[in-house]
Amino acid sequence: MIKAGILGATGAVGQRFVQLLADHPWFEITALAASERSAGKKYGEVAKWRLDTDLPENVRDITVVSTKPKEVDADIVFSALPAEDAITIEKDFAKAGFVVSSNASSHRMEKDIPLLIPEVNPEHLALIDVQKKKRKWDGCIVTNPNCSTIMMVLTLKPLMKFGIENIHVATMQAVSGAGYEGVSSMAIMDNVIPYIGGEEHKMETETQKLLGTFDGKIVKDAPFWVSAACHRVPVMDGHTMSVWMRSKKNPTPEQVKNAFLKFDPKLGDLPTSPKKAIIVREEPDRPQPRMDRNQGRGMSVSVGRIRAGADNAVQYVCMGHNTVRGAAGASILNAEVLKKKGYL
Amino acid sequence: MIKAGILGATGAVGQRFVQLLADHPWFEITALAASERSAGKKYGEVAKWRLDTDLPENVRDITVVSTKPKEVDADIVFSALPAEDAITIEKDFAKAGFVVSSNASSHRMEKDIPLLIPEVNPEHLALIDVQKKKRKWDGCIVTNPNCSTIMMVLTLKPLMKFGIENIHVATMQAVSGAGYEGVSSMAIMDNVIPYIGGEEHKMETETQKLLGTFDGKIVKDAPFWVSAACHRVPVMDGHTMSVWMRSKKNPTPEQVKNAFLKFDPKLGDLPTSPKKAIIVREEPDRPQPRMDRNQGRGMSVSVGRIRAGADNAVQYVCMGHNTVRGAAGASILNAEVLKKKGYL
Amino acid sequence: MIKAGILGATGAVGQRFVQLLADHPWFEITALAASERSAGKKYGEVAKWRLDTDLPENVRDITVVSTKPKEVDADIVFSALPAEDAITIEKDFAKAGFVVSSNASSHRMEKDIPLLIPEVNPEHLALIDVQKKKRKWDGCIVTNPNCSTIMMVLTLKPLMKFGIENIHVATMQAVSGAGYEGVSSMAIMDNVIPYIGGEEHKMETETQKLLGTFDGKIVKDAPFWVSAACHRVPVMDGHTMSVWMRSKKNPTPEQVKNAFLKFDPKLGDLPTSPKKAIIVREEPDRPQPRMDRNQGRGMSVSVGRIRAGADNAVQYVCMGHNTVRGAAGASILNAEVLKKKGYL
Amino acid sequence: MIKAGILGATGAVGQRFVQLLADHPWFEITALAASERSAGKKYGEVAKWRLDTDLPENVRDITVVSTKPKEVDADIVFSALPAEDAITIEKDFAKAGFVVSSNASSHRMEKDIPLLIPEVNPEHLALIDVQKKKRKWDGCIVTNPNCSTIMMVLTLKPLMKFGIENIHVATMQAVSGAGYEGVSSMAIMDNVIPYIGGEEHKMETETQKLLGTFDGKIVKDAPFWVSAACHRVPVMDGHTMSVWMRSKKNPTPEQVKNAFLKFDPKLGDLPTSPKKAIIVREEPDRPQPRMDRNQGRGMSVSVGRIRAGADNAVQYVCMGHNTVRGAAGASILNAEVLKKKGYL
Structure with a gap:
């Protein structure tokens, strides 16, 4: 199993990530990161769960960490951060070696960062090599569209x-x-x-x-x-x-x-x-x-x-x-393609 | 006061006509016409009133008549008939000398019948003369758009x-x-x-x-x-x-x-x-x-x-x-222009 | 597999029966009955399907029959009939030997007909014996509540x-x-x-x-x-x-x-x-x-x-x-209990 | 005209007060008070107007003041404050000689403060005398219910x-x-x-x-x-x-x-x-x-x-x-009774 963290795990899209990853055959949720306010508390306490399936049992007791690379134990992080936070935090994670699969809008239009729909433009993934080379990152950022x-x-x-x-x-x-x-x-x-x-x-x-x-x-x-x-x-x-x-x-x-x-x-x-x-x-x-x-x-x-x-x-x-194909599901599908193509 | 009838008086647009004409300074409701099923009964009994102002008191006890010209005592009739009924009934009324101000779609696109928005194409009203001449009608039909x-x-x-x-x-x-x-x-x-x-x-x-x-x-x-x-x-x-x-x-x-x-x-x-x-x-x-x-x-x-x-x-x-400017109110404004221009 | 018919199959509750029975491990849909208007046509043509899962493929081409016992090939019939129809039709089916599991209100309060919630009053099922004896029916009627x-x-x-x-x-x-x-x-x-x-x-x-x-x-x-x-x-x-x-x-x-x-x-x-x-x-x-x-x-x-x-x-x-536990699902659960207790 | 201020003028109930008082025959809006954040700005700029009638023209340019008695030029203040603010601010105004007609819940159950519905318990208004005497206030607080x-x-x-x-x-x-x-x-x-x-x-x-x-x-x-x-x-x-x-x-x-x-x-x-x-x-x-x-x-x-x-x-x-009879309209009706009974 690939270790997966979620950045911005308590919000609406973050919850959708938790729901969709709970039984995922490839990814295992190993870190839930949110604001300092939530860090240190159990996910079941800080996430006001709003989906119409129950909060997955195996997630309820995970202790939330802050959105810092050293706090997060994962190979890939899914980002449901607000755009104003994602602009710096996602870069920090990529620099620290994480693969970042992001739903945020912050980096979508940067020239060396793939904006990806696997069914549409998988060849754009090669931008990752451009990105890593140019930015000297161990990790990388891949985004999905609006x-x-x-x-x-x-x-x-x-x-x-x-x-x-x-x-x-x-x-x-x-x-x-x-x-x-x-x-x-x-x-x-x-x-x-x-x-x-x-x-x-x-x-x-x-x-x-x-x-x-x-x-x-x-x-x-x-x-x-x-x-x-x-x-x-x-x-x-x-x-x-x-x-x-x-x-x-x-x-x-x-x-x-x-x-x-x-x-x-x-x-x-x-x-x-x-x-x-x-x-x-x-x-x-x-x-x-x-x-x-x-x-x-x-x-x-x-x-x-x-x-x-x-x-x-x-x-x-x-x-x-919009919150499955248009958000959390899009990032997860992107990650699956990353795995299949060897980027993960 | 000009005597006004309403054709199709019990339906949604018909009720809107009743509401808007109840206190109108120029028109007085003198006839409410509906299907044979309702004819002979009091309006307050057959119209399931659905507007959020009360059914006007002076209308409640009017006896509904059928949609035949000889049953309707009025100078002008406002038509809220369904298109499939309007196609014949409105012509019957025009032939019988009534001015018909219609919200139905049946006659809107006929070449000699004005499709009118008073603020947009008042000059099209002159089609009435073409219409009367061609059809040898005493009355006429004027329509408002969808x-x-x-x-x-x-x-x-x-x-x-x-x-x-x-x-x-x-x-x-x-x-x-x-x-x-x-x-x-x-x-x-x-x-x-x-x-x-x-x-x-x-x-x-x-x-x-x-x-x-x-x-x-x-x-x-x-x-x-x-x-x-x-x-x-x-x-x-x-x-x-x-x-x-x-x-x-x-x-x-x-x-x-x-x-x-x-x-x-x-x-x-x-x-x-x-x-x-x-x-x-x-x-x-x-x-x-x-x-x-x-x-x-x-x-x-x-x-x-x-x-x-x-x-x-x-x-x-x-x-x-849509039911005021887009329907009943449109027909009434058309009628006011007809009056002002001497067609009524 | 037990052969199951649905009476009133095209309406809202009827569609729910179709949806819930489509993959049922015990029951197989063998007859879909509806009004004379629909009889003779394919279910996929007459049922305007309104559930948010697709119409099951294996049901689409079943030819709808009328709600007469001799037209229906089944061991049990689920009734989603309107009360005014159920009052006679359900009795016809029970008389003709069918087990009728009904969601209609018509027979709920009759003294010898069980009104059943399996978790609440399973012992009332014994009323079936009273019912059959009294009415000399081969079949029987069991109802679920409002x-x-x-x-x-x-x-x-x-x-x-x-x-x-x-x-x-x-x-x-x-x-x-x-x-x-x-x-x-x-x-x-x-x-x-x-x-x-x-x-x-x-x-x-x-x-x-x-x-x-x-x-x-x-x-x-x-x-x-x-x-x-x-x-x-x-x-x-x-x-x-x-x-x-x-x-x-x-x-x-x-x-x-x-x-x-x-x-x-x-x-x-x-x-x-x-x-x-x-x-x-x-x-x-x-x-x-x-x-x-x-x-x-x-x-x-x-x-x-x-x-x-x-x-x-x-x-x-x-x-x-309300349409699962409160209607179609209730009748199906009743039927499962009937099967388990040997009435079917 | 009686000079009227509104405390908490920018919120939902505050806007309803503005709407209902704009054409009031007895009261004239002379002060609009809100949080420090809004004070000093024009009402039309800080109140995001959400009612389906337009913001009254004569109110748009009033400069909002803070909720302090010395800032407010009025004989009566209508309070749409949140309960946690009302608990101190309303007392400050009463002490400073204002009549406070409040929709907040803070003081409703205090023994010497009238909780009033004019059609129900007008005799409770005499509590004002008890209140003034006990608290040594020049002004007073009157509340309307939830x-x-x-x-x-x-x-x-x-x-x-x-x-x-x-x-x-x-x-x-x-x-x-x-x-x-x-x-x-x-x-x-x-x-x-x-x-x-x-x-x-x-x-x-x-x-x-x-x-x-x-x-x-x-x-x-x-x-x-x-x-x-x-x-x-x-x-x-x-x-x-x-x-x-x-x-x-x-x-x-x-x-x-x-x-x-x-x-x-x-x-x-x-x-x-x-x-x-x-x-x-x-x-x-x-x-x-x-x-x-x-x-x-x-x-x-x-x-x-x-x-x-x-x-x-x-x-x-x-x-x-609920926001007219149940809130702003209730406070205004209370104030009208206060005026009629000579408390204002």
């Missing part, structure tokens, strides 16, 4: 062959994306909030890095623009996205659907990879977050309503579980 | 001067748009439904008629396309729309904002017209349905988040009350 | 030893209890409906039969009264109940808690019986429907907030999954 | 003549009762939380003081007990309560209903007092928070489902707007 970006980009990957020219996307995002205390009930009940700070910029820029070309040294941005409009809706889990895709080859909706159906990322049989990365729904009113978010144990993205838009665009809707 | 179309088109009107080239719009629509029994709680709680039958087509085609040019005989479609994606969200009232507007003159967000601020439809002081047809919100996270839907007694459309999009588009969000 | 009754009575069973004198109970019930189209979103969003037709009467009378004494011929009502107040709240699944229990022996909250903890119904290892019928939560704010409804695969009832009430009552809150 | 208590006690007042023996009450409370950030959306969406800290104790004890007898010196508790169970539900505004009332005279539901209908608190025509303090609903499924919370501009309590319970109890449901 929760909205990841759902959309998974569906864009099989459409790259059509010569994407531009993307318009409107999101309808779940409250869990903001963390447990992130959205008050008075703010969102019977309401839509047409603003999520920084989210549109992340979708627009991360997509270009993810679908960009790695030339052995750097990743060149994908040659199309994305224009995003992000909204919060009264949904617990599951981000829904309405996409317009315009491309050089003007595929029919049927051709786009077939591209989704035939998409095979050839990941092999990893513990966290879903049987199907993309599930195509035929019903006129799907995907829906409440119905489809748990597909593939939360790791599949569902698409539907593939139809012809104006001006040769193809429109469709995609949806995935 | 609830989603109306909010968006109100905000597009002041942007016409920039030479609109195309519109992408994603909607997040309230459940009341589907009528009281239209959306079950199990369907929409904790969920998004990315499909509303026929809605996208209505937004795409009605917009072109509304913003088209009347040449004295017919309305020529506006010279740009609209591409819509419609979604239902767990909101009671208030349709929110995320808009991308691309135009020849590439205005800055500031110029777009000023166009909204300066928009003056010169309607004069009608009982139902709001002080401001368009309200510009400066906060980064507005408009929101729960906060802004009752602005201008439900007749104002609120806009916000005006920003630069990719490829010279301007993005913004607009929102309005 | 969804609210069942959660409360499970928790009352271990408290019987304290000499219960009376129960006050206020329920907060999920929308799924009313079926898929039962509660419109406009009725319940941002709302509480303090009325569920017939529910209070069911809780008050069914409890007395369930906890009554079987003397070999009839069941004598339990010697205490129940006073119920039922409310619908905006929750998808999971009925929450606030209980005041007054008893002769005035136990302390600690004694009541211990009675819950020690409760062992000695059901043995049935496929559907949960490891713990009653789960005691220690947190001050549990049980909660969203967090606890899936405990024991939806078959456990969770209790908490056990505290001293005024006038020597003990107060507590209990909660369980 | 938001749940106030709805229930208003309905109990006309039932006192039946000789109430005990009350069981289960509440279903809105999220706004906990303040804007009080309940996270992840905590309450699709959920019930069966716990509100301190709430049950408040309902049980405040009721006895409110309905107790003032003998010229102290208030003697009412001679019956209340047993409360409090729950949070996904409702924005409006607390719903299910009540069992047992009394010596065993009135019929009809007699109880008549007592409600005839209830006339003889308050006279105060600006904030509703035309009817108690509104009786005849529909089987009312009152409902979404439908009835704004009755009497939020100051009426609606009752319904009056029915016979077991053991001679009468059951009914009552509901009122």
Whole structure:
């Protein structure tokens, strides 16, 4: 078993890491790190557990440590740190020799740090060598994208062959994306909030890095623009996205659907990879977050309503579980690929 | 006082007509018409009243009649009929000499029937003369647009001067748009439904008629396309729309904002017209349905988040009350303009 | 494998039966019966599937039959029929030799028909012999209680030893209890409906039969009264109940808690019986429907907030999954006991 | 005009005070006090306004002061302070000569401080004289009850003549009762939380003081007990309560209903007092928070489902707007009575 630590273990994404790693066949939770306030106490006491499965028994009595490399006994650390903490702490861990699989946004856009979706751009992992060499680190940092970006980009990957020219996307995002205390009930009940700070910029820029070309040294941005409009809706889990895709080859909706159906990322049989990365729904009113978010144990993205838009665009809707595929599950899948490729 | 009847008086939009007309300074409810099942009974008995103000006392004891012209004592009828009934009944009333102000979709796209938003295309009212002449009717039919179309088109009107080239719009629509029994709680709680039958087509085609040019005989479609994606969200009232507007003159967000601020439809002081047809919100996270839907007694459309999009588009969000500005209130405002212009 | 039919297979509870029986180790779905309208068509075509797991593949292509005994090839039928249909159809099946395990309310209070919760009153099953003899049936009918009754009575069973004198109970019930189209979103969003037709009467009378004494011929009502107040709240699944229990022996909250903890119904290892019928939560704010409804695969009832009430009552809150433990799961567990005891 | 200050003006209840006082015919807002953090800044800048009417123009530019008597220019101060601050600050203001009309819980149960509902116990106002004498204060403190208590006690007042023996009450409370950030959306969406800290104790004890007898010196508790169970539900505004009332005279539901209908608190025509303090609903499924919370501009309590319970109890449901009648509106009505009775 590979020894795994979790940084920011008490928060919403941290708890999801604990839940998903509790029975993981490759990783064993050996360290739970959180703020000084929690350090020294048992996890079961400091983590106000909010998932609808019980706190795993074997985790309850682990003593929380602080987020310092010397306190953490692990080979890999999963980071659920807030961005403002991750910016220094993750580097400290990489310098100290840890593999850091991060869900934080802090390092995603750094030129020598891979922003990874295993089904989309596994070749970008080679940036790790660039990174280690340049920074003289024993360890490394690998990041996963923003929760909205990841759902959309998974569906864009099989459409790259059509010569994407531009993307318009409107999101309808779940409250869990903001963390447990992130959205008050008075703010969102019977309401839509047409603003999520920084989210549109992340979708627009991360997509270009993810679908960009790695030339052995750097990743060149994908040659199309994305224009995003992000909204919060009264949904617990599951981000829904309405996409317009315009491309050089003007595929029919049927051709786009077939591209989704035939998409095979050839990941092999990893513990966290879903049987199907993309599930195509035929019903006129799907995907829906409440119905489809748990597909593939939360790791599949569902698409539907593939139809012809104006001006040769193809429109469709995609949806995935934002705290599984869009956060903790993404980091774990990244780690599994790291292991498989020998980086761990 | 002008004698007013309501067709389809017991349903959700019918009740909204009753509520809004109860204290109207120009119109007096003289007839409530509904299906044969309800005819002959008192309105208070057959209408399961669902608005959060009490059923007006002066309406409770009115005996409901059937939707036949000879049963209805009125100068104008407001139609909240379902489309499949409206298609014949509204014509019967027009033929019988009534002015029909309709919220139904049945006749909106007929070439000689005005599709009207008073602040947008009052000159289209002259179609009434074409209509009467051609059909040899004493009365006439005037329609208001679909609830989603109306909010968006109100905000597009002041942007016409920039030479609109195309519109992408994603909607997040309230459940009341589907009528009281239209959306079950199990369907929409904790969920998004990315499909509303026929809605996208209505937004795409009605917009072109509304913003088209009347040449004295017919309305020529506006010279740009609209591409819509419609979604239902767990909101009671208030349709929110995320808009991308691309135009020849590439205005800055500031110029777009000023166009909204300066928009003056010169309607004069009608009982139902709001002080401001368009309200510009400066906060980064507005408009929101729960906060802004009752602005201008439900007749104002609120806009916000005006920003630069990719490829010279301007993005913004607009929102309005779908059963007031988007339905009953729209028909009543149309009727007020009919009266003012001498058609009633 | 025992051949199992489902009556009323297309509705909300019917779908739950299909979901729970699809992989059942003892029962095999051999017939799906529904109204004449659906008969002759494939289940996958007529059942608008609304659960968040996919429609089981092996069920999709079964041809639906009508609810007539000669059409149904099965040893046992599970009834999810509406009460007005169940009243005759279930008798037809029992007469024709089927074992009928019913979730309908029609026959629950008939003197010779068992109203069964296996953990509570398994000795009432002997009523089957009374029933068969009296009615000269080859088959029989066994019923499970109303969804609210069942959660409360499970928790009352271990408290019987304290000499219960009376129960006050206020329920907060999920929308799924009313079926898929039962509660419109406009009725319940941002709302509480303090009325569920017939529910209070069911809780008050069914409890007395369930906890009554079987003397070999009839069941004598339990010697205490129940006073119920039922409310619908905006929750998808999971009925929450606030209980005041007054008893002769005035136990302390600690004694009541211990009675819950020690409760062992000695059901043995049935496929559907949960490891713990009653789960005691220690947190001050549990049980909660969203967090606890899936405990024991939806078959456990969770209790908490056990505290001293005024006038020597003990107060507590209990909660369980209304369409699993409170409906389809209850009928299936009943059937498992029937099998184990040799009635099937 | 009487000069009015608001303590804790930026929070949820503070904003409600601002909204309700903005057009008040007797009171003029002359001071807005909040924490040191906000002091010195304009109200429009520091108060994140969350009500669905716009921030009143005449308040936007008022400079916020700190919560010290010498900073506040007013004859009366309305307190929306948190309990931990109110305990000292309100006394400072009373000592300094201000009339303090408080919504905080800190001083409600002090023997010489009136806990007031004008329609229920106006005679308790004479405690002010006891208070001033004992404490040697120029000013005084008057409090209003907890938001749940106030709805229930208003309905109990006309039932006192039946000789109430005990009350069981289960509440279903809105999220706004906990303040804007009080309940996270992840905590309450699709959920019930069966716990509100301190709430049950408040309902049980405040009721006895409110309905107790003032003998010229102290208030003697009412001679019956209340047993409360409090729950949070996904409702924005409006607390719903299910009540069992047992009394010596065993009135019929009809007699109880008549007592409600005839209830006339003889308050006279105060600006904030509703035309009817108690509104009786005849529909089987009312009152409902979404439908009835704004009755009497939020100051009426609606009752319904009056029915016979077991053991001679009468059951009914009552509901009122928790941040209007249950908080800011209550303090303002108290102040109006103070003015009318010459204490201001």
